[in-house]
Amino acid sequence: MKQSAFILLVEDNEDFRLILQEALERSGFHVTAVANAMRAREAMTLGKFDLSLLDVRLPDGNGIELMREFRHSDPDMGIIIMTGYAEVDTAVDAVRLGANDFLKKPFDIDEMLVRIDELIKTRQIKADNKNLRELVRSQDQNTGLIGQCPAIQKLTETVSLLANSDSTVLITGESGCGKEVLAKALHKSGSRSGKPLVSINCGAIPEELLESELFGHVKGAFTGAVRARPGRFEIANGGTIFLDEIGDMSAKLQVKLLRVLQERCFEPVGSQQSIHVDVRVIAATHRDLEAEIAAGRFREDLYYRLNVIPLTLPPLRERGDDILLLTDHFITRFNQQKKADITGVSDEVKRIILNYQWPGNVRELQNLIERVTTLKRHGIMELEDLPSRMISDKERVLQSFRMDVENAECIDLKSTVDEFESHLILSALQRFQWNKNQAANFLAMNRTTLVEKIKKKGLQPTK
């Protein structure tokens, strides 16, 4: 960023201007240096700057006036005001009126470079966050599939590539990782979007009921069938059917489904008459269907019919920073829904959610954020807002020993780490009544190393 940042320097003192320009250019910035307000205004109309360094007293005007104009024309540009030694009030006013920072003359050039660097970095982070928010908003409106990691980007591209395809799709992925979201995105982006998308969870309905749910039944087909009822395939006619948990389907229904896929026709329960339908099939499963075939539980021919376009959703733990992106998205959504004001997550929480395994995937994250917005309502999401299962033993121990570094005068790293280590070893030994094998196991170290450390540190049982 530093190399490509553009700076507008406005300073009437020629010597000083040259010194600043040279120092900035040596640090890799592109500098436009001018001596008065008129030239500064010209420069602003001709180019775009990341940051402007403005002297207050100019021969034809005033830096504060310029700042107000620049703020108006480019609200995102960083502005640092340079004031004379006696102009502290002016500097404070400048910040109140919109400058990001001020430097009192005479100032140290290195100090100036540090401030510029910080300002440019913060602005870059803000710009990145703004771009990400816009990306999430557009993904939310378009596919509903939020994510920036390569796997999700690829899936988003595939969704648009498949927009005019009727091919059967098989989505695999762990529970809660967004298979239904992806199915909806496929349906919504395709030519069938004006027609129904009918979903059914094949794993949640008993076999006898599932057959009539899928294919319908005639009156009197079974006890309780007091009137004829169309099945989901018929209701989905012209549109899409989403068969979730297809791996849980019984052998008998697998045969019937195979026929629908081959011939697009079936008979309702209790009927001899075939019904023809025009339905696109999207199936999903969290099971490994090839293993199910090997175990004799899933038909190979059905698998090949379903697996025309295979799409795989990675588990949340493999999506890197998407975890933070989704967290932010759910915070915004639940803040709105619940009229809450959760403003973000603490650094500790960030570290934990990035390292947690998320067995329930996006659904688990969504539920967590919903709970926090409901119960906490405002402020930053902290460690205490996380369920205990998310906090590892290591984290818990570190938490109870975490030093308040900000308030400390000075910490001797080596001796502090040494004492911390002794404390942990001693606590483990006490917990296991000085049984060194058990303590070594607990500390995930080998016994010999433990014995050496006990000796070296002179640790002894307390009497």
Ligand SMILES: Nc1ncnc2c1ncn2[C@@H]1O[C@H](COP(=O)(O)OP(=O)(O)OP(=O)(O)O)[C@@H](O)[C@H]1O
């Ligand atoms: N990438 C994503 N962006 C936004 N929301 C998501 C994303 N993935 C999943 N979700 C949300 O997480 C929840 C679970 O997603 P979904 O029901 O699609 O998962 P699934 O894989 O079909 O789960 P199951 O296997 O249990 O049926 C939903 O509320 C969904 O809106």
